[in-house]
Amino acid sequence: MDVQAAHSAEVPPVPGAGAGVEDAAASGAERAGTDAAGAERAPGAVATLLTVGLGTLVTLMAFTAPASTLAATAGGLHAGPVAQTWMFTGTPVGLAALLLTAGSAADARGRRRVFGAGAVLLVLASVLSAAAPDTALFLTGRILQGAASAAVLASGLGLIAQTHPAGPHRVRALGFFGATLGAGIALGPAYAALLTQVWGWRSLYWGLAVLAAVTAMATRSVPESRAERARGLDLSGALVLGAGIACLVAAFGEGRSGWTRAAVLVPLAAGSALLALFGAVERRVGEPMLDPALWRSRAFLAAGAGAFSTGLAVVGLFSYLPTELELVLGMSPLAASLLFIVWAGVSAVTALFARHLAGRIGAAAQVALGLLLSGAGQAALYGLRAGGSxxxxxxxxxVAGIGGGVLNAALARLAVSSVPADRSAMGSGANNTARYVGSALGLALTVSVASAAHGRTPADALAAGANRGFLVSAAICAAGAAVVLLAGRERPGR
Incomplete structure (x- = not known):
């Protein structure tokens, strides 16, 4: 099946910077006061948007909780350096390993069903982390939180796409979705720091369990949707992809002690081989979770490149930033998380207004713009020093927050518009897989770079490592923007 042809049947193509089809159609329709297809929102659209927004908010809060509570959690569990790295990366690994599987299952078995199951699993995983007597069970809970978040995020964007037809309704809904991503990242560290300061680190996980339970109950108000043709689950692809991602994250996590050791090179080689095997499996299996036909879609490639670059250079860096601020500047966890809101809060607000860019520049160009703004903001952070202001x-x-907001809104639109309408959850899963594979690797890379620097004191060494990390992430943003523009560029005559 020609994926681009299938999409063009939904919205007529227009010239632009690539993958801006839906944006341009939405903008013209919005000026006319109607949808591109004259369609109205489906019944239950508002309930769907609010429920998906709440679920997204809770998953991102769970994702970023360790950013301001690492020291307290590690002290309470007597965790070593390697375990502390996995406290950060456990949830991203669970997310990245299962997002594609969750998206395919949502399209085939029902998006509301998978979303609700993810919310229930998030309750159980949060309870496990809250009550864990040792590091092993706590990390198990964190990985299960990632698996639950995969179900919520992959099916949630599919639910929005089904209840909000292409046009201004969808543009506004996806802007709201992008804002909840930024809001979750903003609230997570502050929420965690506040509860840890008052009731201890375990309380934040009990609180997440309560919020996830509310999400699960709200799911009953969401209308069910699924693909017209049920597809089988690609278990072999899911196992190979999950194992490959876990190996890569383990390799990057071990890099903090040196990049030429066998503990780094062996899992790095194994992970790369498994991801190559995943590509081969998807070409041979009868019903792949990631349709190989999509690899010929420029919009799909641009969305994947943008999402991976966002995770690697933006999410990875800023997930560790509150911890760096605590250790370098001597800030309290709560103060560091409040400063962090400057980035995440601006990102959330920007995502709400980014819909006004629709129709003015293509979606791929918006993603590239977001990456460049993020990189410029990261470079401006250079100069961090121990005991400084x-x-x-x-x-x-x-500035980085503005870039993040543009990214969150544009990537959501690009992810939905780059796949056929009946595979919206799979498209969301693929896009989020790229984002959270990148974030897991980026977080491990950020910790490794920050830990590898030297200085007169531990704070001086971490400051030097943080400054190096700012420049590395800025360079990755610039490279990612170039790749997105090249991948999303229209072919002559199309």
């Missing part, structure tokens, strides 16, 4: 960080955080 946080004032010089604010402008860079604000």
């Amino acid at each position: 946080y004032g010089h960080l604010v402008p860079g955080l604000a």
